[in-house]
Amino acid sequence: MSSHRKSPTGSAGVNLGLIITPMLDMSFQILSFFIMTYHPSALEGHIPGSLAPPEITATKGKENVAADIIPPSVPEDMLLPEIQEAMTVIVKTAGAGQPDKLLLKRKIDPAAEQIADANVNWEQAKKDLKGRLRQFKTDSGGDNIKIEADADLRQEFVMDVYDVCKLSGFSKIHFVPPPLLRQAEK
Amino acid sequence: MAASVGSEGADPNLTPLLDLVLQLIMFFMITINFVRVDQFDDSIKLPVATSAMAIDSSAEDWVFLNLDAGGKLVGTLSGFVLDTPEKIKVHLMQEKANLERAARARGKTGEAKIVIILRADKNCKYGDVWKVLDSCQRAGFKYWQLRAMTRAAWLRRPEPQWLALGPPIGRLVPFRDDDGRHARLLRAG
Numbered sequence: 001m002s003s004h005r006k007s008p009t010g011s012a013g014v015n016l017g018l019i020i021t022p023m024l025d026m027s028f029q030i031l032s033f034f035i036m037t038y039h040p041s042a043l044e045g046h047i048p049g050s051l052a053p054p055e056i057t058a059t060k061g062k063e064n065v066a067a068d069i070i071p072p073s074v075p076e077d078m079l080l081p082e083i084q085e086a087m088t089v090i091v092k093t094a095g096a097g098q099p100d101k102l103l104l105k106r107k108i109d110p111a112a113e114q115i116a117d118a119n120v121n122w123e124q125a126k127k128d129l130k131g132r133l134r135q136f137k138t139d140s141g142g143d144n145i146k147i148e149a150d151a152d153l154r155q156e157f158v159m160d161v162y163d164v165c166k167l168s169g170f171s172k173i174h175f176v177p178p179p180l181l182r183q184a185e186k
Numbered sequence: 187m188a189a190s191v192g193s194e195g196a197d198p199n200l201t202p203l204l205d206l207v208l209q210l211i212m213f214f215m216i217t218i219n220f221v222r223v224d225q226f227d228d229s230i231k232l233p234v235a236t237s238a239m240a241i242d243s244s245a246e247d248w249v250f251l252n253l254d255a256g257g258k259l260v261g262t263l264s265g266f267v268l269d270t271p272e273k274i275k276v277h278l279m280q281e282k283a284n285l286e287r288a289a290r291a292r293g294k295t296g297e298a299k300i301v302i303i304l305r306a307d308k309n310c311k312y313g314d315v316w317k318v319l320d321s322c323q324r325a326g327f328k329y330w331q332l333r334a335m336t337r338a339a340w341l342r343r344p345e346p347q348w349l350a351l352g353p354p355i356g357r358l359v360p361f362r363d364d365d366g367r368h369a370r371l372l373r374a375g
Binding site: 020023024027028030034035038045047048050051052069151152153155158159160162163166175177178 | 320
């Protein structure tokens with residue numbers, strides 16, 4: 001870096017010492033600019049997804065995306081077999097956007113299996129769900145899983161369920177339309 | 187900044203200060219991330235998703251959608267009346283056509299990869315998120331990204347975790363309680 005040089009004492013003539021004051025002033029101005037415009041947006045992450053049209057959804061394979069949506073206009077039997085067979089995590093809400101019950105359902109099951117009462121302890125419900133999904137993943141494998149949440153459920157709880165599915169080893173997560181919207185579509 | 191107190195006074199040595207300031211400037215220059223403020227709405231509180239990945243900027247262009255807690259599109263779209271899925275779809279179709287035209291003008295041949303970036307508030311309803319995504323799909327978009335906050339390791343507060351000392355020949359056992367947040371004493375046999 002620059003240094004503040006002093007001319008030899010006692011000698012007459014021009015002082016050639018480097019004046020760093022303007023440089024320091026400018027540095028502070030630049031520093032102030034960067035501090036004021038600093039935005040820690042690196043904390044924001046993304047979940048990639050596919051919005052492929054229904055005909056592609058139903059016939060062709062999917063790209064390697066983490067999440068996609070299954071449009072209500074596509075009948076269940078037109079989906080890829082692995083998506084049809086995939087387990088569905090159902091999140092029921094009690095009101096005010098809070099989760100009430102966590103259920104699991106496969107195509108072969110006559111009724112959904114209740115995993116936890118999410119209204120009592122959401123953290124415990126997530127743990128129970130994770131344990132059950134890991135067990136299912138170990139037993140039957142597969143990368144696909146569907147999430148079906150009530151329309152009133154708050155987005156943060158949907159993301160919690162997404163996280164649990166992802167951490168349980170499922171790489172392809174499909175969002176199913178909320179039951180009310182699906183009925184309206186039909 | 188520099189003060190000179192007469193010919194006999196001592197000049198403060200500003201070199202370390204200047205070095206420090208320049209280092210700080212370098213830090214901010216490296217880490218700064220210029221964002222288009224019109225794409226982000228600070229009122230949106232994103233949900234946390236530990237599995238969210240680092241932001242991918244490989245797309246040709248983006249359409250930012252900020253969905254507030256009430257299920258309303260805000261930000262650049264707040265000036266439009268987009269209260270029905272059909273209106274959202276029509277608006278997005280126009281947006282897509284404009285972006286594709288701009289991509290062709292830039293010399294892009296073939297299909298341009300335009301990504302919908304949905305920044306949905308953590309308190310908005312899943313039904314509202316679904317309606318927006320459904321409108322995007324009907325408008326002909328093929329890619330979307332859901333934005334969420336990642337828990338950066340350097341910001342994650344360490345969860346309280348205690349070490350319980352058991353009997354003299356016991357073990358040191360780290361433990362947490364059932365919900366993984368608070369600690370309670372436990373003896374290891």
